[in-house]
Amino acid sequence: MKQYTADKHAQYTLQIATPMVTAVLIGLIWYFLAVLPHWLLWTLTAVLAAAAILLSFVGCANKDTQGDSSEPAGEQTTEERTTEPQTNEDGSLVKPKNAVSVSDDVKIKTYSGTSLIEIGNRVMEPYGNAYKNMKAYADALNRLKAEMPNTKAYCLMAPTAIEFYAPSKYNTGVSKSQYEGMCYIYEQLKDITPVNAYAEMAAHTEEYLYFRSDHHWTTLGAYYAYRTFAKVAGFTPVDKNTLQTGKLSPFLGLFYKDTKSTALSNDPDYVEYFIPPVNTTAIASDTDAAMSNSYSIKVINTETTSSNKYLAFVGGDHGVVKITTDAQSDKSIVVIKESYANAFVPWLCANYKTIYVLDPRQLTVKLADFVKTNSIDEVLFLNYMFIPSNPKFMNALENMA
Numbered sequence: 001m002k003q004y005t006a007d008k009h010a011q012y013t014l015q016i017a018t019p020m021v022t023a024v025l026i027g028l029i030w031y032f033l034a035v036l037p038h039w040l041l042w043t044l045t046a047v048l049a050a051a052a053i054l055l056s057f058v059g060c061a062n063k064d065t066q067g068d069s070s071e072p073a074g075e076q077t078t079e080e081r082t083t084e085p086q087t088n089e090d091g092s093l094v095k096p097k098n099a100v101s102v103s104d105d106v107k108i109k110t111y112s113g114t115s116l117i118e119i120g121n122r123v124m125e126p127y128g129n130a131y132k133n134m135k136a137y138a139d140a141l142n143r144l145k146a147e148m149p150n151t152k153a154y155c156l157m158a159p160t161a162i163e164f165y166a167p168s169k170y171n172t173g174v175s176k177s178q179y180e181g182m183c184y185i186y187e188q189l190k191d192i193t194p195v196n197a198y199a200e201m202a203a204h205t206e207e208y209l210y211f212r213s214d215h216h217w218t219t220l221g222a223y224y225a226y227r228t229f230a231k232v233a234g235f236t237p238v239d240k241n242t243l244q245t246g247k248l249s250p251f252l253g254l255f256y257k258d259t260k261s262t263a264l265s266n267d268p269d270y271v272e273y274f275i276p277p278v279n280t281t282a283i284a285s286d287t288d289a290a291m292s293n294s295y296s297i298k299v300i301n302t303e304t305t306s307s308n309k310y311l312a313f314v315g316g317d318h319g320v321v322k323i324t325t326d327a328q329s330d331k332s333i334v335v336i337k338e339s340y341a342n343a344f345v346p347w348l349c350a351n352y353k354t355i356y357v358l359d360p361r362q363l364t365v366k367l368a369d370f371v372k373t374n375s376i377d378e379v380l381f382l383n384y385m386f387i388p389s390n391p392k393f394m395n396a397l398e399n400m401a
Contacts, residue, residue: 083194083196083197083199083200083228083231084196085183085186085196095177095179096179096198096203097202097203098202098205099203099206100164100205100206102119102165102166102167102168104167104168104169105167106119106120106167111258111259111261114258114259116255116258116259117162117166117170118261119165120263121263121264121266121267122161122165122212123212123213123255123256123258123259123261123263124161124162124165124166124255125160125162125215125255125386127160127163127176127181127385129180129181129184130389131181131184133388133394134181134184134188134388135188136388136394137185137383137387137397138185138189139188140394140397140398140401141192141381141397142188142191142192143398144367144368144397144400144401145191145192146190146191147368147401148367148371148379149191151371151376151377151378152193152377152378152379153191153192153378153379153381154193154194154195154232154233154379154380154381155185155189155193155194155195155380155381155382156194156195156197156228156229156380156381156382156383157181157182157185157186157383157385158217158221158225158340158382158383158384158385159178159179159182159198159201159384159385160178160210160215160217160384160385160386161209161210161215161217163177163178163179164201164202164205164209164210165210178198178385179198181385182196182198182385183196185388192381193232194232195225195228195380196228197224197225197227197228197229200224200225200227200228201221201224203224204220204224207220208220208272209221209224211251211253212255212264212267212269213251213252213253213255213256213264213268213269214251214252214253214254214255214256214269214310215253215254215255215386216253216310216339217340217343217384218271218343219272219274219313219346220240221343222343223240223274223347225344226344226347226348229380230351233378235329235351236351237347237350237351238276238277238347238351240274242277243274243275243276244275245272245273245274245275246272246273246302247270247271247272247273248270248271248302248309249268249271249309250268250269251268251269251270251271251307251309251310252264252265252268252269252307253310270309271309271310271312273300273312273313273346274346274347275302276299276325276346276350277349278326278327278349278350279325279326280299280323280324280325280349281296281323281324282297282298282299282314282321282322282323282324283295283321283322284297284314284315284318284319284321284322285318285319285320285363286318286319286363287319287363288319288320288363289320289363289365289370291320291322294322297315298314298315299313299314299323299346299349300312300313300314300346301315310339310342310343313342313343313345313346314342314346316339316342317338317342317359317361317362318359318362319358319359319362319363319365320356320357320358320359320363320365321345321356321357322354322356323345323349323354323356323357324353325350325352325353325355327350327351327352327353329353330353331351331352331353331354331377331378332352332353332354332355332356332374332375332376332378333352333354333356333376333377333378333379333380334355334357334358334370334371334374334376334378334379335348335355335356335357335358335380335382336358336360336367336379336381336382336383336397336400337357337358337359337381337382338359338361338383338384338387338390338393340382340383341357341382341383344382345357354376356370356374356376358370358400360393360396360397360399361392361393361396364396364399366401367379367400368401
C-alpha cells in the first residue's frame with residue numbers, strides 16, 4: 001500500500017505563520033475585548049502563546065523524523081523494497097531507486113573485439129532487451145510448468161552489474177533496462193510465481209554485490225536475491241551476520257581474461273563465502289539424472305586451489321547436484337540454472353531438507369519426470385538476464401519438456 005508523508009513545505013509554512021497569526025490574535029483580543037478583566041485577558045494570551053509554541057514544535061518534530069525522501073536507498077521504505085513492479089499513472093514502470101549514483105560524465109574505456117566497457121576498476125557487458133527471446137524464455141517455462149500442475153514453481157531473473165554501476169545512457173540506450181526486461185518476462189508467466197529481487201538488490205548496491213572482473217554476482221548479491229525469494233516463498237531467511245565467513249583471493253574472472261585490464265589486475269576481486277548453519281552432504285553427476293555414477297562434492301569448497309575462485313560454490317557446473325541437509329524442514333526444491341545460481345544455492349541449505357540443482361546445458365532430463373521421481377515440492381528457475389538470448393541454454397531448456 002502506498003505510504004504518504006506530510007509535505008515539508010507545508011510544515012515550514014506552518015512554523016513561520018503560527019507565531020505571526022498568534023501575535024495578531026492577541027493584539028485583537030486586547031483591543032476589542034479590553035473591557036474584560038485583565039486576569040481573563042492574560043489567560044487567553046497565555047493559551048494562544050502555548051498553542052503557537054506547541055504547533056511549532058510539532059512541525060519541527062515531523063521534519064526531523066520523516067527525513068529527506070531524496071536520500072540514498074540504503075534502507076528504503078516498504079513500498080520501494082516491494083517485490084511487485086510499481087507503475088506511474090501513465091502505466092510506465094517505476095524503476096526502484098539505486099543506492100549508487102553514477103555520473104553521465106564518468107570516463108568509459110572500450111576494448112576492440114569485445115562489447116565490454118570499463119568504468120574505473122569495473123568491466124561490464126552492455127545488455128540489450130530482445131523481447132522475442134524473452135517471450136520464448138517465458139513460454140518455455142510455462143510449458144514446463146504445465147507438465148507439473150501440482151508443483152509450486154518460481155522464477156527469479158538476476159540483473160547484472162551494468163544495470164546499477166553504469167551511467168544512465170548505458171541503462172536506456174546501449175544497455176537496455178534489465179528491470180523492464182525482467183518485468184516483461186514476469187508478466188508472461190502462467191502459474192509461476194515471480195521473484196522480483198531487483199529492489200532489494202538496488203537498495204544494497206553500495207555493497208560488494210558483483211565481481212568487477214567477472215559477469216557473476218558475488219555471494220552477497222545472491223544473498224539479497226535469496227532474501228527476496230524467502231519473502232515470496234514464505235520462509236525466514238538465514239541472517240548472514242550469524243554465519244562463519246571467509247574470503248578466497250585473488251580472483252580475476254572472465255572479463256579480465258577478455259581485456260587483460262590493468263585496472264582489474266591492480267585491484268583483483270575476492271570470493272567471500274558464508275558457511276551454511278546446518279550440516280550438508282552433496283553429490284553430483286555429469287551424465288546421469290538418476291545419479292548412479294555420482295561423486296562427492298562440497299557445497300562450499302573453502303580450500304579450492306583453482307584460479308577461478310567462483311568454483312568454490314557447489315564445485316562449478318554439473319549436470320545434476322543433490323544436497324542433503326539436517327535443516328528443520330521437510331521441503332525439497334530443484335533449481336534450474338546456469339552458473340549464476342552457484343553462489344545462490346548454498347543459501348537454501350538452511351531452509352530445505354533436500355536441494356537438487358539441474359543444469360540443462362550439461363544433462364538432458366525431462367523436468368516433470370525428474371520432479372515426480374524424486375518427490376520434489378518446489379521448482380525455482382534461476383537465470384541471469386542474458387540467458388533468454390543464449391541459444392545453447394534455450395535449446396537445452398526447451399528439451400526439458
